[in-house]
Amino acid sequence: xxxxxxxxxxxxxxxxxxxxxxxxxxxxxxxxxxxxxxxxxxxxxxxxxxxxxxxxxxxxxxxxxxxxxxxxxxxxxxxxxxxxxxxxxxxxxxxxxxxxxxxxxxxxxxxxxxxxxxxxxxxxxxxxxxxxxxxxxxxxxxxxxxxxxxxxxxxxxxxxxxxxxxxxxxxxxxxxxxxxxxxxxxxxxxxxxxxxxxxxxxxxxxxxxxxxxxxxxxxxxxxxxxxxxxxxxxxxxxxxxxxxxxxxxxxxxxxxxxxxxxxxxxxxxxxxxxxxxxxxxxxxxxxxxxxxxxxxxxxxxxxxxxxxxxxxxxxxxxxxxxxxxxxxxxxxxxxxxxxxxxxxxxxxxxxxxxxxxxxxxxxxxxxxxxxxxxxxxxxxxxxxxxxxxxxxxxxxxxxxxxxxxxxxxxxxxxxxxxxxxxxx
Amino acid sequence: xxxxxxxxxxxxxxxxxxxxxxxxxxxxxxxxxxxxxxxxxxxxxxxxxxxxxxxxxxxxxxxxxxxxxxxxxxxxxxxxxxxxxxxxxxxxxxxxxxxxxxxxxxxxxxxxxxxxxxxxxxxxxxxxxxxxxxxxxxxxxxxxxxxxxxxxxxxxxxxxxxxxxxxxxxxxxxxxxxxxxxxxxxxxxxxxxxxxxxxxxxxxxxxxxxxxxxxxxxxxxxxxxxxxxxxxxxxxxxxxxxxxxxxxxxxxxxxxxxxxxxxxxxxxxxxxxxxxxxxxxxxxxxxxxxxxxxxxxxxxxxxxxxxxxxxxxxxxxxxxxxxxxxxxxxxxxxxxxxxxxxxxxxxxxxxxxxxxxxxxxxxxxxxxxxxxxxxxxxxxxxxxxxxxxxxxxxxxxxxxxxxxxxxxxxxxxxxxxxxxxxxx
Numbered sequence: 001x002x003x004x005x006x007x008x009x010x011x012x013x014x015x016x017x018x019x020x021x022x023x024x025x026x027x028x029x030x031x032x033x034x035x036x037x038x039x040x041x042x043x044x045x046x047x048x049x050x051x052x053x054x055x056x057x058x059x060x061x062x063x064x065x066x067x068x069x070x071x072x073x074x075x076x077x078x079x080x081x082x083x084x085x086x087x088x089x090x091x092x093x094x095x096x097x098x099x100x101x102x103x104x105x106x107x108x109x110x111x112x113x114x115x116x117x118x119x120x121x122x123x124x125x126x127x128x129x130x131x132x133x134x135x136x137x138x139x140x141x142x143x144x145x146x147x148x149x150x151x152x153x154x155x156x157x158x159x160x161x162x163x164x165x166x167x168x169x170x171x172x173x174x175x176x177x178x179x180x181x182x183x184x185x186x187x188x189x190x191x192x193x194x195x196x197x198x199x200x201x202x203x204x205x206x207x208x209x210x211x212x213x214x215x216x217x218x219x220x221x222x223x224x225x226x227x228x229x230x231x232x233x234x235x236x237x238x239x240x241x242x243x244x245x246x247x248x249x250x251x252x253x254x255x256x257x258x259x260x261x262x263x264x265x266x267x268x269x270x271x272x273x274x275x276x277x278x279x280x281x282x283x284x285x286x287x288x289x290x291x292x293x294x295x296x297x298x299x300x301x302x303x304x305x306x307x308x309x310x311x312x313x314x315x316x317x318x319x320x321x322x323x324x325x326x327x328x329x330x331x332x333x334x335x336x337x338x339x340x341x342x343x344x345x346x347x348x349x350x351x352x353x354x355x356x357x358x359x360x361x362x363x364x365x366x367x368x369x370x371x372x373x374x375x376x377x378x379x380x381x382x383x384x385x386x387x388x389x390x391x392x393x394x395x396x397x398x399x400x401x402x403x404x405x406x407x408x409x410x411x412x413x414x415x416x417x418x419x420x421x422x423x424x
Numbered sequence: 425x426x427x428x429x430x431x432x433x434x435x436x437x438x439x440x441x442x443x444x445x446x447x448x449x450x451x452x453x454x455x456x457x458x459x460x461x462x463x464x465x466x467x468x469x470x471x472x473x474x475x476x477x478x479x480x481x482x483x484x485x486x487x488x489x490x491x492x493x494x495x496x497x498x499x500x501x502x503x504x505x506x507x508x509x510x511x512x513x514x515x516x517x518x519x520x521x522x523x524x525x526x527x528x529x530x531x532x533x534x535x536x537x538x539x540x541x542x543x544x545x546x547x548x549x550x551x552x553x554x555x556x557x558x559x560x561x562x563x564x565x566x567x568x569x570x571x572x573x574x575x576x577x578x579x580x581x582x583x584x585x586x587x588x589x590x591x592x593x594x595x596x597x598x599x600x601x602x603x604x605x606x607x608x609x610x611x612x613x614x615x616x617x618x619x620x621x622x623x624x625x626x627x628x629x630x631x632x633x634x635x636x637x638x639x640x641x642x643x644x645x646x647x648x649x650x651x652x653x654x655x656x657x658x659x660x661x662x663x664x665x666x667x668x669x670x671x672x673x674x675x676x677x678x679x680x681x682x683x684x685x686x687x688x689x690x691x692x693x694x695x696x697x698x699x700x701x702x703x704x705x706x707x708x709x710x711x712x713x714x715x716x717x718x719x720x721x722x723x724x725x726x727x728x729x730x731x732x733x734x735x736x737x738x739x740x741x742x743x744x745x746x747x748x749x750x751x752x753x754x755x756x757x758x759x760x761x762x763x764x765x766x767x768x769x770x771x772x773x774x775x776x777x778x779x780x781x782x783x784x785x786x787x788x789x790x791x792x793x794x795x796x797x798x799x800x801x802x803x804x805x806x807x808x809x810x811x812x813x814x815x816x817x818x819x820x821x822x823x824x825x826x827x828x829x830x831x832x833x834x835x836x837x838x839x840x841x842x843x844x845x846x847x848x
Contacts (some may be wrong), residue, residue: 012678015648018708019558022717032515032723059511069504072732076500079695080493087693087826089485091456091738120544120696120730127725131551131579134443135559151724155555157677193440224439250470254436269511270731271503272544284442293446301551306544306730307694308496402511 021157026166030147030388031057037373038257038382048380053407053414055339055399058202060267062331062404064312065324068266071315075308086307091299093118094310097317099109101275104317105234105260109247111277115291117298118313121274122232122261123148126196128297129228129257129276130156133194133291140172140192142184144203144386144393145409146230149196167393176394178362182206183350186215191223198230203389203398204360206351207242213249220255226282226290227252232261232274235329235357253279257290264332264357264402266316266325274311332357333399338408342399345416357401360386364395364421371397371420379414388397411423445581450590454571454812455481461797462806471806477831479763479823479839480806482626484691486755486828488736489748492517492690495739499732508516510731515723517542517699518734521741524612525699528741529658529684533671535701539600539715541722542737544729545698546656546685549573550620552721553652553681553700554580556714557618564596564616566608567629568656568810568817590815599816602786606630606775610639622654624661627813627822628784629776631666637673644679650706650714651676656685656698659753661779677703681714688781688826690749697733755758756781759825762832766823769840781825784810787846788819795821795844 034056042049064072079086092098098113106116119125124253126148133139135157141149153159153171160169167173172192174184182204197216199208208216219228229246237244246256261274282290305313315321336353343350343361363371368385375381375397384400386393401408458480466473488496502508511812516522522537530540543549550572557563559581565573568637577583577595584593591597596616598608606628606789621640623632632640653670661668670680685698706714739745760777767785777783787795792809799805799821808824810817825832 009528012705013648013711014650014679014710014714016650016708017560018710018712018717019556021558021562022556022720023712025720057512061509061511063506063509064503066504069500072500072503073497076493076496076732076736079488079496079691080490082487085485085487085691087485087691088481089694096783121727121728124725127555131444131555132443134445134581136441136443147722155721155724157558224437226438226440253439267503267509267511270513270728272727272730281436283437284440285437286442286447287437288442288447290438293442295448296446297579300572300579303545303547303696304694306696306733308500308732311732312500333669 021155022268024154024159024161024168025151026127026162030384033388034382038376041376051380053380053403053411054382055403055408055411056384058264058400058402060264060269060402062267062328064267065328067318067320067324068312068315070351072271072308072312075311079308089304089307089310091302091304092295093305094307097310097313099318100314101301104322106245106247106277109245110253111247111279115277115279117168117276117278117294118305118310119274119276119302120272121263122230125259125274125276126228127152128301129294131301132293132297137171137193137231138172140174140189140195142176142197142201143173143391144389144396145196146177146198146202147389148392173390173392176204176206177392178351178401183212185207186219192225194226194228196228196230198232200233200356201352201358202233203358203384203386204230205356205358207237207355210241210243210249213243213246217246217249217252219257221251224285225255227256229256229258231258233264234260235265235325236333236357238333239355242355247277253281255282257282262313262316266321268309268312270314271309273305273313331405332401335403335405335408338412339399339401342415343411345412346421348421353401356360359399359401361397361399362395363397366395366420368394368397374418374420375415378418379411380410381415433776434641440485445579448578448583448585448592449575450586454808457812458806458808462800465800475804476806477804477827477835478806479827479832479835480808482688482826484693484822484826486691486752487751488691491742491744492736492739492748496695496732496736496746499735503732513728513731513734515726515728516719517729518731521734521737524741528746530669530701532672533669534677535671535703539701539703540577541700541702541718542729542734543698543700544582544696544727545687546654546683549683549698549700550652551576552725553683554717555725556717556721561617562594562596564598564613564619566600566621566625567597567815568600568813568820569620570622570626571813574814597814597816600628600630601816602775606637607632610643616649618650618652619644620652620654622656624657625776625781625782626657627782627810627817628809629780629782631779634665634673636668637667637670641670641676643671645675648709650678651680653680653682655682657688657780658684659689659749660757660781662757665778666779671701677705679706680708686737686740690745691752692733692736695733695736697729697737755829756825759827759832762836763823763825766836766839769836770845772845775823779847783823783825785821785823786819787821790819790844792818792821798842798844799839804833805835805839
């Protein structure tokens with residue numbers, strides 16, 4: 001019977017081969033996997049469902065403040081009037097918003113409005129950059145790393161198969177060790193065509209210094225490589241002298257692309273708004289402009305960020321909006337202090353939480369998935385296991401400061417009482 | 425001096441090769457090219473700038489009606505309250521909206537909510553489908569065709585170089601001749617892994633009959649191929665018995681993916697909302713589910729449609745919203761009648777404008793780009809030359825009915841007076 005069934009099923013299948021790059025991908029995308037484990041816990045323990053606190057995915061929880069909200073509401077309302085209605089806008093974003101981003105976020109650089117491409121978010125832009133790069137480039141990612149750099153490099157055919165260590169052949173891993181403040185030893189990193197680098201870092205919370213960024217830019221220039229710099233958490237940087245854009249480093253406009261977002265900045269994780277800067281000076285080896293190809297991707301594979309949300313983006317970058325954002329960021333950085341305190345309670349080392357919303361805790365040799373499970377089961381707190389960000393994250397746990405204040409305090413109370421780290 | 429300059433410039437270029445697929449692409453994406461020609465005309469004739477009427481890009485111009493607007497405004501407003509705030513949602517869309525799309529748009533089919541993926545629009549979904557298919561498939565497109573199917577097939581490396589005729593090697597063109605109501609002679613079409621088919625069609629305005637869609641599904645099933653059916657204009661179908669979804673055809677759930685959009689439906693071209701249906705039953709030749717790979721693309725390369733706009737989508741599919749949409753569609757179909765009348769005035773054959781918002785006019789052998797230019801220069805009306813949609817569109821001009829009523833009437837007055845077709 002089984003054989004007959006199998007034959008019947010295979011007779012239904014298409015005569016189209018699956019994209020082999022998708023077969024290489026390991027399991028599901030990390031954050032949905034965390035959600036599945038949380039749901040499984042709730043299903044098995046329905047009485048504890050109400051107790052769950054999430055310090056997991058970096059998802060904002062504070063409402064959008066008044067002035068920024070008025071920009072969103074106005075953006076929606078005006079679509080109901082003949083004079084305010086707008087249909088397709090420029091795929092690259094509204095001219096006013098590109099200008100305001102250039103002026104507000106790149107004041108200390110040479111970046112101009114026509115180098116800014118407005119989008120529906122940094123994650124989507126990373127995928128669009130990969131469409132542009134195609135399968136012929138070698139990419140380098142930090143280890144540990146935000147999974148999207150790795151997964152898109154695999155999807156787009158830049159890598160080989162995964163090895164026993166969970167790493168992909170033909171993908172360069174820039175090991176970011178704790179003893180070096182999670183910055184790679186660049187002299188040990190082989191050349192790649194494209195280096196993905198995120199600072200303030202997700203997941204480690206490490207913030208690259210000006211000297212480190214200079215080293216990174218010098219390396220990209222020496223190699224003639226592209227540095228994709230993910231600055232989605234830049235507004236959390238409060239320490240004077242720490243660059244908030246890669247373009248503050250001289251020479252970066254000849255090697256870097258910067259990906260950015262309003263998500264963490266203004267509570268727009270669900271509203272969707274980001275941008276990418278591709279400098280005019282960036283040229284492929286044949287002399288063609290990188291910006292022209294990215295423009296082709298934006299016009300062919302995208303149709304512009306929502307006009308309603310772009311109106312909210314304009315409000316974010318007004319003087320009132322900036323004040324509101326500062327206050328949101330202060331709130332989340334206050335949460336980060338509580339989570340640093342939790343690590344102190346447990347007698348564990350950590351990095352992050354200063355100038356960044358993530359606290360990355362050293363589990364002293366404990367497995368990160370096991371610790372994730374223990375904390376979920378015993379404390380009903382969702383965290384993210386470092387191993388989910390690659391082998392270099394094993395032995396660490398990421399706490400997100402984007403939860404409400406009381407949730408961070410309660411999570412600290414609960415987790416500081418468990419004894420998994422006692423006696424170590 | 426020139427040589428020195430060239431050397432100096434090339435010394436600045438990166439040591440990264442341009443993605444060769446981008447070099448294959450011909451010129452810019454069509455609609456920005458139309459915009460550039462319009463801008464050039466305005467720059468040369470500033471006194472005529474105010475006179476310009478656009479029957480070009482299919483961009484809605486009527487404000488969003490009251491009830492649908494209230495959904496958008498409420499979606500924005502609630503982000504300002506603690507109880508209404510939401511951050512990241514499911515990348516596949518809000519459960520309620522997936523359910524409502526399944527119930528409203530697929531009532532006569534077996535499509536279920538978990539086969540519906542909500543997105544920021546059909547164009548973006550076509551690119552995401554191409555990410556999933558990868559470079560190893562052969563694709564087939566209608567000729568003439570919406571340019572995105574062709575351009576993404578080229579970008580993703582499925583094709584060879586362009587030939588003298590402007591067609592790409594290794595891309596199958598399904599010639600859609602006027603004498604066959606712009607439906608292909610399928611027995612003359614070589615097999616492809618993926619067939620892109622749009623009905624009501626952009627640009628021709630042709631609407632496939634039930635018998636034609638049955639023929640198409642039978643062909644895809646016989647070949648074991650995937651039929652990507654673009655139904656973005658389906659709500660314009662008013663003639664009883666003409667299917668509004670490919671899934672009304674028995675067997676389609678075993679071969680078809682349907683791409684759809686709220687853009688033309690509800691004036692959401694700028695707001696951005698669409699969806700794609702990937703049936704559970706679709707399996708690649710290795711037995712893996714197509715839906716699982718599309719889900720991986722949605723979770724890795726996308727972060728969900730804006731929560732604000734999804735709230736507007738819910739309002740669209742409420743009873744009040746549907747009435748408002750019917751009235752919007754009646755308005756645009758009324759415009760299409762005017763544009764059909766214009767073709768009659770000129771003594772020209774046309775297709776479209778019944779059950780579709782585009783009127784595709786046979787220029788009786790005149791060049792479509794030349795006619796585009798003549799009408800822009802003499803009448804200050806922007807149209808779209810058929811050749812922009814591929815060689816099969818040469819000799820035709822597309823009028824879009826999405827302009828305001830008075831603009832359609834005025835365009836008819838102006839164009840019916842020029843004499844390019846007289847004496848033919």
